[in-house]
Amino acid sequence: MALPRDDPFIEELIGKMTLEEKAGQLTILADTIRPCNPDINPEVNHRQANEMVDQIRLSRVGSIFNGVGVKEGREAQRIALEETRLGIPLIYGSDVIHGMWTVFPIPLAEASSWEPSLAQQTARATALETTASGIHWTFAPMVDVARDQRWGRVAEGSGEDVFLGQTFAVALVKGFQGQELTAEDSLLATPKHFAAYGGVSAGMEYNFVDLSEATLRDVHLPAFKATLDAGALTLMSAFNDIAGVPATGNRWLMTEILRKEWGFKGFVVSDYTADEELIHHGFAADGKDAARLAFTAGVDMSMQSGL
Known part of the structure; x- marks a missing residue:
């Protein structure tokens, strides 16, 4: 704990x-x-x-x-x-997505089994090998709901169904983390990408997301809430915007929903230079401004940008 x-x-x-x-x-x-x-x-x-x-x-x-x-x-x-x-x-x-030294089927293939208990077992085996290699933290599972097969990252998640994706996401978190986070073979899980990354327009990586709040809550948020209830203590922010506001600089998403509404007590890490990319979104003026916007929105840790 x-x-x-x-x-x-x-x-x-x-x-x-x-x-x-x-x-x-x-x-x-x-x-x-x-x-x-x-x-x-x-x-x-x-x-x-x-x-x-x-x-x-x-x-x-x-x-x-x-x-x-x-x-x-x-x-x-x-x-x-x-x-x-x-x-x-x-x-x-580390990005340990479907096995450390032992390679398991990709998450989409595991979801095709319709047996979350199998995914929990592969995640547990992954945790044993990963922690034995000196790694504490995995940037998985990817819990994005993906309904456009043109998107190149569909393979990392459980597909298009909200309930199936939520069920497998919970199984993977439990498998990675085990019974106690203080155990030597416990691997901290990171449900990603918060949020709605799988909804990118035309399946184009880093593209904008245009959806209603109802769709966001009904389709893209349930798996995240379920994994937090299952004990996940860190999330990774998404690259995309939601209705024009980048997720990594979105206080409504990171603070109002995640912390205040859901009571999240863990931390959020940006995806790879996602804070710096607030500049490319036209949302931040420069690196200093991007760091300020991401941090005050509720992103706690900056990945790779050095901001």
């Missing part, structure tokens, strides 16, 4: 932190110490390994993601614990 927000240890630690250290804890960057995909996406690796180590040592990053390798991971964690002022450990995250 998560520590309560008024836990004395946490409150004391926050009280010791500088503004820069707080910003560092709210930053997650691609792991360039042990990159897993340097040839697939070279832009990810523009920070060299030595620069990443310096960022950790200066407490400018609280989490790194998509790195593989126990030896280097242990050393990075040692630096965070022993060579920073407050010794706050790094959180290791």
Whole structure:
């Protein structure tokens, strides 16, 4: 279980932190110490390994993601614990979508089984392998309802049906996280993408979403609410806008619905540079403005942009 927000240890630690250290804890960057995909996406690796180590040592990053390798991971964690002022450990995250070392069917194929108990078992097996590799946090499951087969990410979710998608989403969260988040084999789940990413117009990635509030609530939000009720403590914000307001800068979505209406006590991480992309939406003037808009909307952690 998560520590309560008024836990004395946490409150004391926050009280010791500088503004820069707080910003560092709210930053997650691609792991360039042990990159897993340097040839697939070279832009990810523009920070060299030595620069990443310096960022950790200066407490400018609280989490790194998509790195593989126990030896280097242990050393990075040692630096965070022993060579920073407050010794706050790094959180290791990863896009573990359908298996870590053992590869399982894609989520869409699992949903075609109509047996959520099977998906829960594959998620549990994934959690065992992933946590044994030193990773704490997975950016899964994708719970977007997708009804346009032109959208390239349909494969990551459970398809077009709201109830089926909700049922499988809950099964996957339970499988990833297990009985207790404090257990060594518990993998923190991240239902994504909040919200309505599967409703992009014409199935075009990053496109706009034009829908009514009724459709948003009836089709695109139920799976998120169900996963939070099942114990998920983090969500990932979506790239798309909803009726002209980008999800990553949407206070109505991130605060009014998520926190106030649903009582969410966890945290929201932006998708990959989704906060910076508020500029491309024409919603933010520059990086500083984008960071302000995303943070005040209710996005807690910035992924990769460094904003």
